[in-house]
Amino acid sequence: MPILEVNNICKTFGHTQVLRHINLSLEKGQALSIIGSSGSGKTTLLRCLNFLERPDQGVIRVNGETLFDADDPSTQSEAAIRRKRLRFGLVFQSFHLFPQYTALENVMLARKLLAAEQPDFKARKREILEEIEAQANLLLSQMGLSNRASNYPHQLSGGQCQRVAIARALALHPDILCFDEPTSALDPELTGEVLRVIRDLAKQNTTMIIVTHEMTFARDVADHVIFMDEGVIVEQGDPAQVFEHPEEERTKQFLSHYKQG
Amino acid sequence: MKLILEQMPIVVNALNIGFLQTLKLFIVTLVGAFPLGLIIAFGSMSRFKPLSYVTKLVVWVVRGTPLMIQLLIIYYFPGLILNNPIWGGGETGRFLAASTAFIFNYACYFSEIYRGGIQSVPVGQQEAGLVLGMKKSQIFFRVTLLQMIKRIVPPMSNEIITLVKDTSLSRIIALQEVIWAGQSFMKGSHGISGAIWPLFFTAVYYLIFNGILTLLLGRLEKKLDYFR
Numbered sequence: 001m002p003i004l005e006v007n008n009i010c011k012t013f014g015h016t017q018v019l020r021h022i023n024l025s026l027e028k029g030q031a032l033s034i035i036g037s038s039g040s041g042k043t044t045l046l047r048c049l050n051f052l053e054r055p056d057q058g059v060i061r062v063n064g065e066t067l068f069d070a071d072d073p074s075t076q077s078e079a080a081i082r083r084k085r086l087r088f089g090l091v092f093q094s095f096h097l098f099p100q101y102t103a104l105e106n107v108m109l110a111r112k113l114l115a116a117e118q119p120d121f122k123a124r125k126r127e128i129l130e131e132i133e134a135q136a137n138l139l140l141s142q143m144g145l146s147n148r149a150s151n152y153p154h155q156l157s158g159g160q161c162q163r164v165a166i167a168r169a170l171a172l173h174p175d176i177l178c179f180d181e182p183t184s185a186l187d188p189e190l191t192g193e194v195l196r197v198i199r200d201l202a203k204q205n206t207t208m209i210i211v212t213h214e215m216t217f218a219r220d221v222a223d224h225v226i227f228m229d230e231g232v233i234v235e236q237g238d239p240a241q242v243f244e245h246p247e248e249e250r251t252k253q254f255l256s257h258y259k260q261g
Numbered sequence: 262m263k264l265i266l267e268q269m270p271i272v273v274n275a276l277n278i279g280f281l282q283t284l285k286l287f288i289v290t291l292v293g294a295f296p297l298g299l300i301i302a303f304g305s306m307s308r309f310k311p312l313s314y315v316t317k318l319v320v321w322v323v324r325g326t327p328l329m330i331q332l333l334i335i336y337y338f339p340g341l342i343l344n345n346p347i348w349g350g351g352e353t354g355r356f357l358a359a360s361t362a363f364i365f366n367y368a369c370y371f372s373e374i375y376r377g378g379i380q381s382v383p384v385g386q387q388e389a390g391l392v393l394g395m396k397k398s399q400i401f402f403r404v405t406l407l408q409m410i411k412r413i414v415p416p417m418s419n420e421i422i423t424l425v426k427d428t429s430l431s432r433i434i435a436l437q438e439v440i441w442a443g444q445s446f447m448k449g450s451h452g453i454s455g456a457i458w459p460l461f462f463t464a465v466y467y468l469i470f471n472g473i474l475t476l477l478l479g480r481l482e483k484k485l486d487y488f489r
Binding site: 050051052082083085086088089090092094096097098099100109110113114152153154168169172 | 383385386388389390391392393394395396399403404407408411487488489
């Protein structure tokens with residue numbers, strides 16, 4: 001059974017249809033790259049999966065459980081959505097770290113707030129908080145940021161910020177980690193260090209959806225590639241096939257821009 | 262000059278008492294207007310349109326009319342028009358009326374500052390909180406609030422310093438604040454009459470107090486400099 005199934009998602013902003021009948025599925029431990037030009041609906045799709053946008057139509061299932069069904073209002077209550085969001089992690093293009101917290105605090109904040117809701121929190125408070133801090137430190141060291149734990153975001157480079165943001169998303173153990181153009185706000189030098197981290201995650205079989213304009217990276221890291229255009233999935237398949245032998249004219253046209261460059 | 266030096270201890274004593282009343286009104290106004298302003302700000306930002314319209318209307322009226330008129334209406338309206346003198350007589354009644362007018366007036370000004378502060382925090386902050394499973398209230402108190410405070414300290418400082426001076430308006434309903442105390446020496450008080458210098462001298466009180474406030478607010482601004 002696929003870990004993620006998306007059926008017939010549609011989303012309209014005003015008069016613009018941003019997503020049209022999107023269907024996709026993803027197996028546990030696999031990485032999916034979504035490529036396509038700006039405005040093709042890639043980001044909106046990720047935002048729908050993370051409940052930052054509400055699809056007008058369609059169903060989202062994770063591990064067979066229906067998280068969202070446009071026809072079933074009971075799946076759309078604010079309280080229910082909050083818990084379901086935790087199935088997904090989202091790494092933003094411009095990081096959105098919390099500026100008033102250190103790198104370590106950024107990673108710990110959400111876990112701490114969730115822990116406080118556990119019934120046994122009062123009794124085991126110290127133990128739980130120590131556990132959270134140890135986990136956060138471990139994540140930061142995996143991101144190569146052990147020596148940056150006590151720095152504030154404005155003291156970090158863009159690449160370091162993005163790695164903190166990845167650690168922050170991983171801290172909640174999402175089933176599926178989504179990246180929304182994680183390197184688009186970075187210069188080429190910093191892009192490398194972020195891509196390296198994502199490659200490592202792929203090696204550890206983290207289930208991921210990556211929206212990116214880095215074609216080489218998309219090809220290398222992904223088990224499956226989707227090409228989107230004007231809100232439609234134009235073509236999908238394994239990376240070698242989509243990148244080397246695209247069938248659709250639109251895909252060829254899009255990829256040709258990258259081959260020249 | 263010699264006369265002034267002789268009168269000084271008596272005058273300072275009376276002005277101190279008056280300034281205490283000024284200070285009381287200042288503090289009560291801040292304590293009331295800080296939270297009330299936040300509530301009004303949320304009202305005017307509400308997605309429930311009727312609430313947002315009514316709130317904006319109230320803010321328009323309060324900001325669009327002189328505080329002095331508001332003081333007069335709040336103090337005299339219940340007793341003279343409704344025949345229901347809710348404030349009671351005496352200094353306590355006047356203080357309650359003045360506090361009500363000041364809290365309401367300043368809350369409306371603060372609400373606009375809060376609104377600007379909240380709206381200047383990037384939406385991404387809220388979205389980051391949401392995808393991390395935080396509740397809206399947690400996002401406000403743990404993420405947005407401090408960033409908002411950092412942004413509103415300079416405009417707030419302005420309002421707070423204006424408030425110190427505005428408290429003198431309460432003199433219109435005969436609240437015995439520092440200017441009232443200074444003026445009393447013109448008509449005659451504590452055996453001194455026809456002296457106008459005590460009224461001028463009240464300015465020193467405002468100046469010193471605002472100097473202290475400026476230092477404190479500057480320190481707060483510095484303290485929040487640790488993040489950007």
